Amino acid sequence: MADIKSTIELAMERTKGMAISREEREEIKEKESLQKVTSLFYRYKEGHTPLNEILREIEKMDEKTRPWVKENLLSQWIGALSLSEDDERILKGIESLKQKAIDDMRQRIQDLSSQYQNEKKSAEKNLTVQFTEVLKTEGIYGSAVEPNLETAPILKEALDGLALSYSARLNSIKEQLRAL
Secondary structure (H helix, E strand, O other): HHHOOOOOOOHHHHHHHHOHHHHHHHHHHHHHHHHHHHHHHHHHOOOOHHHHHHHHHHOOOOOOHHHHHHHHHHHHHHHOOOOOOOOHHHHHHHHHHOOOHHHHHHHHHHHHHHHHHHHHHHHHHHHHHHHHHHHHOOOOOOOOOOOOOOHHHHHHHHHHHHHHHHHHHHHHHHHHHEEE
């Protein structure tokens, strides 16, 4: 036990004169805050924590940290909006942090997402018909024949082009949300 104590004392003596600079302290605090924001983001997005609890945690933070956390959480939520997922939960979070109604933006995102999903289904359907016709010409046909489009590069290319077109419009809406 004496060896352990003396080793600890030796370590304490060596680090006694060391101090963390103000910049290092601020950097550590910023990293901790960023981790907290990321944690809040995922806990809310995945449905583990309700919005009122997230807001309560933010309100418990000190005056300097609170606006920074709100801004970064808002940025992450806006960035997470997508055309392929139901974003209602995230939109409620954004609306709560913005403290204003975003009904117009919500409707625009829902309309855009609906258009995207419809065009995606249409593209998949058209390619299924084309693949079925090709298989028929090769003598493969019948009610049990269904082309596997998941591995078809042509489908991936078509959907990538579609997603690129729609993501540009979604990004425009995201920027407008940030500016509110």
